[in-house]
Amino acid sequence: MKAIVLEAADKLLVLKDVEKPVLKPGEALVKIKAAALNRRDYWITIGKYAGIKYPTILGSDGAGIIAEAGSDVEKHLIGQEVIINPGHDWGIHPEYQSKEFKILGLPEDGTFAEYVKVGAQYLYPKPAYLSWEQAAALPLAGLTAYRALFTKGRATKGDRVLIVGVGGGTGTIALQFAVATGCQVFVTSGSGEKIERAIQLGAVAGVNYKLPDWSEQLQHLAGGFDVIIDSALGDGFAKLPDICNPGARIVIFGGTAGNIPELNGRKIFWKQLQIIGTTMGTNEEFKAMIDFVNQHQIVPVVDEVFPLADAEKAIRKMTHSSQFGKIVLIA
Numbered sequence: 001m002k003a004i005v006l007e008a009a010d011k012l013l014v015l016k017d018v019e020k021p022v023l024k025p026g027e028a029l030v031k032i033k034a035a036a037l038n039r040r041d042y043w044i045t046i047g048k049y050a051g052i053k054y055p056t057i058l059g060s061d062g063a064g065i066i067a068e069a070g071s072d073v074e075k076h077l078i079g080q081e082v083i084i085n086p087g088h089d090w091g092i093h094p095e096y097q098s099k100e101f102k103i104l105g106l107p108e109d110g111t112f113a114e115y116v117k118v119g120a121q122y123l124y125p126k127p128a129y130l131s132w133e134q135a136a137a138l139p140l141a142g143l144t145a146y147r148a149l150f151t152k153g154r155a156t157k158g159d160r161v162l163i164v165g166v167g168g169g170t171g172t173i174a175l176q177f178a179v180a181t182g183c184q185v186f187v188t189s190g191s192g193e194k195i196e197r198a199i200q201l202g203a204v205a206g207v208n209y210k211l212p213d214w215s216e217q218l219q220h221l222a223g224g225f226d227v228i229i230d231s232a233l234g235d236g237f238a239k240l241p242d243i244c245n246p247g248a249r250i251v252i253f254g255g256t257a258g259n260i261p262e263l264n265g266r267k268i269f270w271k272q273l274q275i276i277g278t279t280m281g282t283n284e285e286f287k288a289m290i291d292f293v294n295q296h297q298i299v300p301v302v303d304e305v306f307p308l309a310d311a312e313k314a315i316r317k318m319t320h321s322s323q324f325g326k327i328v329l330i331a
């Protein structure tokens with residue numbers, strides 16, 4: 001089969017002929033119709049990710065048709081249109097993942113290929129109203145945003161929610177989930193155009209995080225926030241406690257812009273704030289996320305679609321974060 005293979009650090013991604021995966025009982029072979037990029041794939045290509053091995057077939061997000069079954073038990077699945085939960089072996093504690101937890105696309109070969117093998121328990125019916133590209137855009141960002149916003153952030157109708165750096169894959173879907181819940185959603189972005197796109201998706205307003213007074217402007221617009229979703233961290237993070245309402249939750253799962261700077265501890269304890277880490281989510285949360293998406297007929301934002309062979313070009317687009325939503329590869 002054809003697959004995009006990362007052969008060494010800083011080597012270009014190339015389309016190669018590789019062996020088709022061999023299935024074990026409990027697994028299914030998915031013929032990929034569309035795959036999507038995550039910043040994780042980008043970090044791996046530049047060598048900034050734990051446990052990188054070469055060669056690797058990248059890709060955590062995928063949607064496709066079940067082509068083969070690992071045993072008679074999974075045979076009835078053949079022909080089904082599915083999306084893949086990329087978070088595997090979460091373990092028994094809903095609060096945190098087990099040591100065995102892994103994400104499809106390293107160490108296991110991922111979705112930037114004609115076929116991928118996946119445990120049958122991680123396959124879910126593709127929402128029927130979504131195109132292959134839209135369905136592929138959903139899994140990793142959708143799962144992460146769902147747990148961040150609802151399980152950890154406890155966002156409910158009427159809450160004031162801030163999405164920091166809305167242009168990313170997780171940012172756009174978090175915005176859509178919060179809007180669908182009836183939250184009052186505000187955003188930051190490095191681009192005025194992306195703020196306009198966010199407003200079209202239902203955000204109340206947004207401010208460019210490059211402005212020196214971005215936090216004051218946000219406070220003026222929104223008053224204060226009950227839930228903040230931040231996957232960027234960096235210097236701007238120090239301002240977040242200032243614009244929180246008492247009892248607010250700041251949920252973090254990435255560090256695109258750096259680390260957590262020095263914070264004013266007094267503001268955190270006096271306002272009874274919580275800074276909460278999260279990562280991906282459980283298989284149950286994945287199912288709940290798909291149910292939520294179907295219920296609200298949410299359509300993930302696809303920024304651009306590239307042929308699989310152009311994966312290198314697609315992933316370089318992430319260097320400057322020029323995308324709004326997800327970058328997708330099609331077979």
Ligand SMILES: NC(=O)c1ccc[n+]([C@@H]2O[C@H](COP(=O)([O-])OP(=O)(O)OC[C@H]3O[C@@H](n4cnc5c(N)ncnc54)[C@H](OP(=O)(O)O)[C@@H]3O)[C@@H](O)[C@H]2O)c1
Nearest residue numbers: 039165166167168169170189190231232254256257279280
């Ligand atoms: N732990 C987990 O489970 C998990 C899951 C998913 C993602 N992540 C991490 O979360 C981060 C986001 O992932 P993604 O896939 O959504 O990435 P992405 O699509 O590449 O988006 C990154 C976004 O970060 C924003 N950004 C960049 N610099 C910023 C700054 N100084 N201040 C505020 N925002 C800034 C940009 O927003 P604008 O374009 O609007 O400027 C950009 O679009 C990555 O670091 C990723 O590794 C972690």
